[in-house]
Amino acid sequence: MAVKNFVVASFSDEAVLFPAVKKVRTAGYKIHDVYTPFPIHGLDHALGLRETSLHTAGFIYGITGTTTALSCMSWVFNSDWPLNIGGKPHFPLPAFIPITFELTVLFSAVGMVLTFCYLCQLAPFVKKHIFHPRQTDDLFVMAIEVTAKTNTEELKSFLASIGGQQINEQRAEAGWWYGRFDKDDRLFETKRVEAVNA
Amino acid sequence: MKDQFVVPARLKTTSFVLMGIGLLTLLIGIFAFHGEHGSTRFWAGILQNSSFFTLIVLASTFFIGATTLAHGGWQIGFRRVPEAISMALPVLGGILFLVVMLIVFGGKEHIYHWVNVEHVKHDAVLTWKQAFLNKGTYTGFMAVTIGLWIFFTIKLRNMSIEEDGWDLTAASGRRILWRNTVWCGAFIVIYTLSVGSTTPWLLLMSIDAHWYSTMYSWYTFASTWVSGIALIILFVAYLKRNGYLPMVNEEHLHDLGKFAFAFSIFWTYLWFSQYMLIWYANMPEETIYFKPRVWGEWRGIFFLNLIINFIVPLLYLMKRDTKRNYSSMVFISIVILAGHWMDFWQMVGPGTYGHLVFPWYEAGLAVGFVGLIIFLVSNQLSKTALVPKNHPYLKESIVHHT
Numbered sequence: 310m311a312v313k314n315f316v317v318a319s320f321s322d323e324a325v326l327f328p329a330v331k332k333v334r335t336a337g338y339k340i341h342d343v344y345t346p347f348p349i350h351g352l353d354h355a356l357g358l359r360e361t362s363l364h365t366a367g368f369i370y371g372i373t374g375t376t377t378a379l380s381c382m383s384w385v386f387n388s389d390w391p392l393n394i395g396g397k398p399h400f401p402l403p404a405f406i407p408i409t410f411e412l413t414v415l416f417s418a419v420g421m422v423l424t425f426c427y428l429c430q431l432a433p434f435v436k437k438h439i440f441h442p443r444q445t446d447d448l449f450v451m452a453i454e455v456t457a458k459t460n461t462e463e464l465k466s467f468l469a470s471i472g473g474q475q476i477n478e479q480r481a482e483a484g485w486w487y488g489r490f491d492k493d494d495r496l497f498e499t500k501r502v503e504a505v506n507a
Numbered sequence: 508m509k510d511q512f513v514v515p516a517r518l519k520t521t522s523f524v525l526m527g528i529g530l531l532t533l534l535i536g537i538f539a540f541h542g543e544h545g546s547t548r549f550w551a552g553i554l555q556n557s558s559f560f561t562l563i564v565l566a567s568t569f570f571i572g573a574t575t576l577a578h579g580g581w582q583i584g585f586r587r588v589p590e591a592i593s594m595a596l597p598v599l600g601g602i603l604f605l606v607v608m609l610i611v612f613g614g615k616e617h618i619y620h621w622v623n624v625e626h627v628k629h630d631a632v633l634t635w636k637q638a639f640l641n642k643g644t645y646t647g648f649m650a651v652t653i654g655l656w657i658f659f660t661i662k663l664r665n666m667s668i669e670e671d672g673w674d675l676t677a678a679s680g681r682r683i684l685w686r687n688t689v690w691c692g693a694f695i696v697i698y699t700l701s702v703g704s705t706t707p708w709l710l711l712m713s714i715d716a717h718w719y720s721t722m723y724s725w726y727t728f729a730s731t732w733v734s735g736i737a738l739i740i741l742f743v744a745y746l747k748r749n750g751y752l753p754m755v756n757e758e759h760l761h762d763l764g765k766f767a768f769a770f771s772i773f774w775t776y777l778w779f780s781q782y783m784l785i786w787y788a789n790m791p792e793e794t795i796y797f798k799p800r801v802w803g804e805w806r807g808i809f810f811l812n813l814i815i816n817f818i819v820p821l822l823y824l825m826k827r828d829t830k831r832n833y834s835s836m837v838f839i840s841i842v843i844l845a846g847h848w849m850d851f852w853q854m855v856g857p858g859t860y861g862h863l864v865f866p867w868y869e870a871g872l873a874v875g876f877v878g879l880i881i882f883l884v885s886n887q888l889s890k891t892a893l894v895p896k897n898h899p900y901l902k903e904s905i906v907h908h909t
């Protein structure tokens with residue numbers, strides 16, 4: 310959690326956004342994040358983000374579910390409380406398969422959803438700074454972190470030259486904090502450009 | 508851009524050699540398996556191979572039908588490949604029809620024991636089934652369905668070729684989509700009512716005429732459908748390797764790989780649904796089917812079948828990288844094809860010749876069919892351009908991104 314300075318630019322179209330992302334990265338600026346109203350195919354590649362490991366996590370959750378189901382059922386029916394059900398063996402694998410399958414799916418699905426929320430830092434009462442209220446509506450918003458080497462004025466004019474609009478500077482918390490959007494920040498009434506949260 | 512496929516002399520030679528091996532095996536089979544009981548394996552091998560290979564080339568027509576109805580644009584870049592594979596159907600369907608007619612009217616009662624009318628009279632179960640399971644119904648159904656498959660396959664292929672000559676306008680684009688949707692819709696209905704239901708009952712399930720399973724047709728369909736996808740992957744990879752299909756890339760291969768992955772699991776689902784209910788109910792008239800397979804000589808093949816067709820594709824195709832690499836996809840496609848060929852082998856074998864044997868004869872015939880498919884498909888591929896240039900979804904296929 311750290312409060313940082315950002316230069317924020319909005320773009321009206323993804324056709325403008327993509328070349329802008331490429332140019333900003335080539336120029337060597339550090340993109341904090343890009344906020345878009347809808348998922349954009351290929352933006353993660355353009356931003357140079359690494360491939361997600363969510364599927365590996367899903368596989369691990371899945372085999373955990375498989376193991377849980379098989380070990381639990383075989384423990385119950387073999388050592389804890391052996392019952393003769395229709396003359397079937399005490400370890401009736403075919404009868405265990407549907408439950409094993411369901412538990413595999415359940416573990417991997419729930420686990421992946423929770424992991425996804427963790428990776429995206431989504432949870433009740435977890436609040437993050439919103440750089441522009443229209444980033445969830447119709448604008449593509451790019452936040453560039455101001456580092457020690459960044460010349461802010463140069464960056465602003467550079468962003469303007471590649472199609473950025475409503476360019477401004479913001480000093481904001483880069484991570485998340487506990488709070489409530491309805492209390493802490495009245496989003497659509499705020500006129501502040503310099504939003505400071507800490 | 509290499510748009511027109513030219514059959515390389517080497518491929519042609521290969522296909523002739525493979526067909527030669529098949530014919531040679533057939534000839535050896537005639538002498539090796541003769542007599543009343545001996546010829547059972549001869550006919551069972553032909554039945555197994557001709558039904559398997561006919562249904563997997565028919566799966567290409569189903570691929571065209573299903574993707575067209577779903578308005579899937581991604582496959583247009585290589586659409587001519589399933590088209591060409593499906594055009595092997597007239598020959599293979601003809602062979603299948605000839606084979607089953609010879610079995611039914613040649614009185615091969617060790618393949619289908621319901622063809623013996625005298626025997627059926629003394630058999631209560633078969634007498635009940637006689638209204639459906641008789642020579643007339645069998646012949647009529649096979650003639651009509653194989654005829655309709657061939658008709659629709661040729662129709663879809665001809666429409667696709669004809670559209671290449673049209674002008675590229677919005678109106679012609681709409682017309683292409685509309686008439687393909689209509690014809691594919693009609694084909695899917697026919698396909699579902701035949702391969703999804705009655706064809707496998709008559710073709711393979713009536714080998715064990717006393718036994719029945721409501722999962723059987725879907726099981727057979729799943730087996731041939733995933734093999735059909737593997738066949739499409741093999742031809743796409745071959746063309747790609749030889750510098751054709753410039754618009755097709757790893758993205759398309761990735762999606763085909765997802766199909767192979769998903770339908771391998773779908774096949775397992777049906778395999779399990781059929782096995783588990785019979786195992787659970789434990790009724791003698793149903794468990795008889797699994798007796799030779801699970802507790803008899805075929806036990807090894809039965810479980811090998813599950814490993815090759817489920818465990819291997821599941822673990823192998825799970826990773827993204829393996830689905831995006833041509834060599835690895837060729838490898839797994841061959842595994843899937845061999846696995847499902849073996850699946851058909853264990854569907855036919857125990858009910859006909861019974862004993863587990865080294866399948867040199869069956870495999871030899873399979874080699875012949877593979878040669879025949881290579882010959883027919885490469886011939887069809889060379890007949891027209893490899894890209895349907897007027898299709899409205901072509902751009903969608905070019906920019907496709909999984």
